[in-house]
Amino acid sequence: MTSLRLLAPLALLTAGLSFVPVPPPAAAQPPTFAAFADDYYAALFAWDPNQATYAGVHDFDTKLADFSADNIAHRVDTLKRLQARLDTLRGGKLTAADSIDADALDHAVRAELLDTEVIGEWKRNPVPYLGKPAEGIDLLMKRSFAPPADRLRAVIGRLKATPPLLAAMKANVQNPPKEFADLGLIVAKGSVGFFRTDLPTWAKTAAGNDKQLLAEFEAANRPVADGFDAAAKWIETDLLPRAKGNYAIGADAFMKKLAYEEMLDIPLDRLLAIGEANLKKDQEAFAATAKLIDPKKTPQEVLASLTEDHPKPEDLVAATRGTIERTRKFLLDKGIVTVPSEVRPTIAETPAFMRTGGFASMDTPGAFETKATEAFYYVTPPEVEWDVKRKVEHMRQFNKTSLDIITIHEAYPGHYLQFLFARQYPTKVRKLYTCGTNVEGWAHYAEQMCVEEGYGAGDPKVRLAMLHEALWRDCRYVTGIKLHTAGWTVEQGKQFFMTEGYVEGEGAFQEARRGTYNPTYLYYTLGKLQIYKLREDYQKAKGVAFTLRAFHDEFVRQGGLPIKLIRRIMLPGDTGPTL
Known part of the structure; x- marks a missing residue:
């Protein structure tokens, strides 16, 4: 944020002394892109303090987002003013690096305005309102960037900001899709x-012997716990x-969402055709591979025999922990990519408030976090109230062989490695900006690439x-398009995952329902294909100087920009398509 410097007042000289002229004020400096980027992120962090905490910026740790209708209108006004400033800057002369970052922020502003003004997520989805409090407080609890008592004081601030957020949900969300209400x-x-339970246990330890601090916490926490209990009953009844x-x-x-978030400019019919063709290719490869394992069984039967070997729910964390060293060692032995740290992620069960359908995730600190560098690799056990069949179907996804592939995606060389490179990202924008085709595309690319490399x-x-x-991601690709542009129901999506991706009933339902609130989750496959195309073009440009390790290092150290912008960096002067 820009600060104002106050000039010391000039005293009048006494009579008889020579007059000292005051020099004219310096000419105003033209606005810079760096100043704009500072203002953009200052406004973003004030709007959504959780993002600031995640990034490692702790100026907003006592606050939560204000999603009242009035403040949402204010956010729209702010975005439009920022857009006007950015248009002026982009119309002038920018460095090559600033031009790339300006393009990224231009698309970020347009994407947020689309979600707010056109799609209206704030009027149809209760989940952001419900998720922000626990998410923001969990960030304060699990990362030791300050003494526990100081973090507890910040927690109290966020607790006090929670009731208005729940009130805004009730005021704003009127007619959501059933799927959103269920979530x-x-x-x-x-x-x-x-x-x-979880928060009070931590708070007692954090408060230590400070009884007054603990009492202040309890006074702030009690209405929040009651408020969520009331919110659950309000949703249900x-x-x-x-x-x-x-x-x-x-x-x-x-299509606008894809254009703004992923810088994609492929027509819808061709986009769908690409996904369907990749699904068919992967199905054929799946069938051929299954035949090598047991030619007497169908591909689905071979898969079923594979998924039977899975850990018990209570052993899931320990089983996942065993995959970390195998995948990391493979990267080092093969020289596939630089691993810039000896520190490993912490493996834990997904917190209950984060369980909205995913099986595994990586939670890493932001690039500006200098102290709390803990990263958490979460795996989601089945819920205790599920019946036996549903629990077994859920645990099959964590079968012994697939667990290694999941860890390649989430940790090495997937998301955790991206985090390890984050401090090398060359600009503020690239340290803070992410898009799905890059971040998830890279992790999905890593799965296939590692197997191809041995x-x-x-x-x-x-x-x-x-x-x-890969079939799961191919089905996401097609299902997302069909749910949002072709009238598909969640049941149709579920059946598609089951018949075309060989996903069992529970997983198929969770995946199809995810497509309702994550429309463009085709970015896994789409990003993977774009990265393979970039690698091919990069190899042609480098010729005999090409190495896989150099390509991977160069790609990952650029940050989470859309692949179209990564191509501009890695292939200067290239104007070729991303696919």
């Missing part, structure tokens, strides 16, 4: 447990019965596990 109920119930909204955003908004020593079971993960 809201899950998050609300998970949050009750967090505020009644009031919101769900009237949740008749349509989750589909329509073809126009769908992970599993040619074992067809490992290749089959990798291909099954």
